[in-house]
Amino acid sequence: MGKTIAEKILSQKSGVDARANDIVIANLDFIMGQDGTSTLAIQAFEDMAGQKAFDASKVAMVIDHSAPSPLEGVSALHARMRGFARNQGINFYDIGEGVCHQLMLEKGHAVPGSLVIGADSHTCTYGAINAFATGVGSTDLAAGIISGQMWFKVPETIKFVINGQLPSGVYSKDLILYLIGDVTSDGATYMAAEYTGEAIRALSIEGRFTISNMAIEMGAKVGLMEADDKTAAWVSKHANQSFEPVQADADAEYAAIKEYDVSDLEPQIARPHTVDNVAPISQVAGTPIQQGFIGTCTNGRLEDLRIAASIVKGRKIHPHTRFIVAPASRQIMLDAMREGILQDLIEAGAAVVTPGCGPCVGTHNGVPSDGENVISTANRNFKGRMGNNKSFIYLGSPATVAASVLTGEITDPRPFIKEK
Amino acid sequence: MELKGKAHKFGDDVNTDYIISGRYKFKTQDMKELARHVMEDLDPEFYDRVQAGDFIVAGKNFGCGSSREQAPLAILNADIGAVLAKSFARIFYRNSINTGLPLLECNTDEINPGDELELDMEKGIIKNITRQVDIPIKPLPPFMLKILSDGGLAEHFRKYGTFNFK
Known part of the structure; x- marks a missing residue:
């Protein structure tokens, strides 16, 4: 065998x-x-x-x-x-x-x-x-x-x-x-x-x-x-x-x-408070969000930031929304800077923080308030994960987070993707 | 090893963020202080109710999530005698054996909150004194029992300087 x-x-x-x-x-x-x-x-x-x-x-x-x-x-x-x-x-x-x-x-x-x-x-x-x-x-x-x-x-x-x-x-x-x-x-x-x-x-x-x-x-x-x-x-x-x-x-x-065959897969969202509470975005779209976060060991890499920048470039985030970005490493931050990605994100309204884990694990750099909804590229949405057990964490792709901070609600990113 | 105490019951998928929140675990290395916050997000009065030797009793996948060893240490320092569950997440399982917290897989549907329990590791049985039933437990592999009986992996290493399962 x-x-x-x-x-x-x-x-x-x-x-x-x-x-x-x-x-x-x-x-x-x-x-x-x-x-x-x-x-x-x-x-x-x-x-x-x-x-x-x-x-x-x-x-x-x-x-x-x-x-x-x-x-x-x-x-x-x-x-x-x-x-x-x-x-x-x-x-x-x-x-x-x-x-x-x-x-x-x-x-x-x-x-x-x-x-x-x-x-x-x-x-x-x-x-x-x-x-x-x-x-x-x-x-x-x-x-x-x-x-x-x-x-x-x-x-x-x-x-x-x-x-x-x-x-x-x-x-x-x-x-x-x-x-x-x-x-x-x-x-x-x-x-x-x-x-x-x-x-x-x-x-x-x-x-x-x-x-x-x-x-x-x-x-x-x-x-x-x-x-x-x-x-x-x-x-x-x-x-x-x-x-x-x-x-x-x-x-x-x-x-x-x-x-599995993924040819017809929709963008997916994990809803609070477990990672396996997953639904296609069509069932969750429209949920208001107060904070979006792109970063972490899951999705804080250059191609993630690049996708997000391509969506928010030339636009502004929704006035009731905060947008936090933590590149996964100094090298990625430097590469994103040289490529103009950071500029696009910052001009759209992103707060770019030190490469690290802070917002994802609730230690600092973006603890949500009571009753707030967060859309995040992280890997966990447990109650209290981001530092407040009265907030709600939704997980999605960097594209989904980028589209959602523009509209202030969970948003299907596909209409924002420019065809190659 | 014999233990006796009351059952404190929880559901499925109790993750390590619930056992000890990241809010606290980064703040201190004082495990007695951390223990005061054990299970707080699920049951704010838990720590105050626990008597030394009591059992945490849960459903499936207890301890899922992060690798924080503060989770079993907070439970140990809250004077919990053992955790009984239908199944455990694997990093938590390792960490518990390594820090000397006994974990036992059994059918926890046979246990209600507040039941008086008695654990007999040798016989591989939990006696539910309140309900008068014996619940079989899945036996631990011998080398895990060895680490537990040495008082955890740190004591094992202090004794032997390396892994020793002879």
Whole structure:
């Protein structure tokens, strides 16, 4: 019997013939922590009597969740991270560098075939370039930093075959929301998701990141894709290490195979307060919104900002609406500036904030008021997620958010898309 | 391991933002302080009602969402003895075992709010004393029991310096 991508990578990294449901101890290629989780990991590192990182070049810490610090308490946590990073000589990315997941990819820390853990649930993003990358907690992170290893239960795999071609104005965000709505928030719990098919292959690497990023929202451990020429070109541009992509065997065993055709897909919206509460935009259009947000590890990349700018360019946002934009990294912000995208967004009325996670996780930079509706490109709409448990969060694509801030209500972006 | 206490019941898909909101988790590393806000968005009086050793009882997919370890730590520091649910989200599951919070999968439909429960890990049974039924629990793999009995992964590493499941 052949193997899935997950079984192959965990076999290679553990040195045993790993099959679904086995428990293995595997060697890690990279380990990442952010400012919401790293200080607890540093505490655990000390509790474990840790002395040195197993390999400082394979560890990174990123300050992105509250960046720059909005509070005295947070500043103390940040200071502790900076001290640890300096002391250990690990990779360190301070405020303004960007969202941890974007940096792990941009800086070439995650590559095809590698095994990566991150103390952040959206670490699964790197599955889009064929890395077995998964979120862990702070104690796992500390154990990884000390030993270079972690225990894994080898996941079963659920395969999503996406056929057809996404229509104009419908994006990878709409596709992944649709899939999550279909399988629900625990449809892939404990499992690996593999995403394949012509609609996936047609996506840019950035578009694929959006899909793998949200694998956790269906409960999955990883959101894997096979590497193709686009993957190799993207990774070669960002990483200066060699890599070996891993393919699933034709006779691999899957827990389930689900096929879809997306040729007629509408833009999708996740309604409050769960990510699987998904509806086509025609059912939600017209809902008033007071704030729009474009950013995050899901949809804060250059092509996302480019689409948004093309929609709002030369227009003004609705007077009762606020529009917040957080590019996912400093590099993206610079690229967007050079391309004139930032200017278009700002002239339309956007408040552009420091690259980071703030608005998405409710730490600062855009906490909504009681009773307000927000349309956001983030990956979670849980009650209180953006810092106020009396507000309502709708999730959609960057195009949907851009169209909605112009009208002040949830708006189908398709009439705003200029045909090529 | 034996535990005895009252059931505090919640529904399906209790996410880590509800267990401990991002509003608090970034502010402090004082887990006793965080514990005061545990489950606050679902039940503002929860912390005040809990007695040491009580159980959180929930439906499916408990702990979904973020990887914050503050979630199991806040529950532990609110003196909850164990969490019983139909299923758990996986990062929360790891984090709980790693921090020494027992999680048990069982049919929680057999438990009402306020029921007196007794957990016998060895026998793999929850006794619902109020309703006089025994509820079987899904056994934990031996290496997870090992981490739990060591008091969590930090203690395990302090003891062995690395993973040791021999």
